[in-house]
Amino acid sequence: MTTIAVLVGSLRKDSYNLRLAKSVERLAPEGAEFVYANLNLPLFNQDLEADFPPEATALKQLVEGADGVLFVTPEYNRSFSGVLKNAIDWGSRPWGQSSFAGKPAALIGASGGALGATQAQAALRNVLVFLDTKLMGQPEVYFNALTGFDENGELASSAEGFIKAFAEAFVKHVESSSAAK
Numbered sequence: 001m002t003t004i005a006v007l008v009g010s011l012r013k014d015s016y017n018l019r020l021a022k023s024v025e026r027l028a029p030e031g032a033e034f035v036y037a038n039l040n041l042p043l044f045n046q047d048l049e050a051d052f053p054p055e056a057t058a059l060k061q062l063v064e065g066a067d068g069v070l071f072v073t074p075e076y077n078r079s080f081s082g083v084l085k086n087a088i089d090w091g092s093r094p095w096g097q098s099s100f101a102g103k104p105a106a107l108i109g110a111s112g113g114a115l116g117a118t119q120a121q122a123a124l125r126n127v128l129v130f131l132d133t134k135l136m137g138q139p140e141v142y143f144n145a146l147t148g149f150d151e152n153g154e155l156a157s158s159a160e161g162f163i164k165a166f167a168e169a170f171v172k173h174v175e176s177s178s179a180a181k
């Protein structure tokens with residue numbers, strides 16, 4: 001079993017990005033288990049590092065126990081969401097004990113427009129490289145939620161192919177990175 005920790009950077013109940021993550025999960029090869037992190041965390045405060053909040057510890061444990069991490073981000077003001085940055089900041093601490101270092105990872109994102117969280121993903125990619133994740137380069141998916149989901153909120157048939165290709169490439173990336181350890 002290959003375990004994937006999923007970090008969805010939106011707390012919105014009907015989040016496009018959560019729907020996108022669930023679509024990736026549905027189209028992933030058998031044997032991959034997706035576990036969704038709780039990102040409803042206290043605001044990062046370095047004063048709290050000596051006594052980590054339990055929710056932040058749970059996030060670190062989830063990531064450390066997973067074979068790979070999938071980051072799913074909305075675009076807020078041309079960057080990735082504060083919710084996701086906050087979670088990444090917790091997971092990266094204390095100094096020298098980042099949960100992300102060496103983890104096979106990929107990113108994907110949706111927004112309600114044709115640009116499909118392009119700028120958010122570019123900014124997030126920079127952070128994930130700095131954190132020394134083993135980041136999948138291709139394929140990239142910039143997901144337009146207005147055309148990518150149908151009127152029932154399901155993945156549009158036109159999007160099935162490229163989301164399946166992304167899911168397959170990601171799980172392969174995780175499994176080959178883990179085997180190479």
Ligand SMILES: Cc1cc2nc3c(=O)[nH]c(=O)nc-3n(C[C@H](O)[C@H](O)[C@H](O)COP(=O)(O)O)c2cc1C
Binds near residue numbers: 010
């Ligand atoms: C504060 C804020 C800023 C936003 N900025 C952008 C933006 O820069 N680019 C964009 O494509 N969409 C932007 N949006 C629209 C989001 O893409 C849209 O709200 C989307 O549904 C968020 O993802 P979610 O459905 O997973 O919550 C913004 C939305 C909010 C609330």
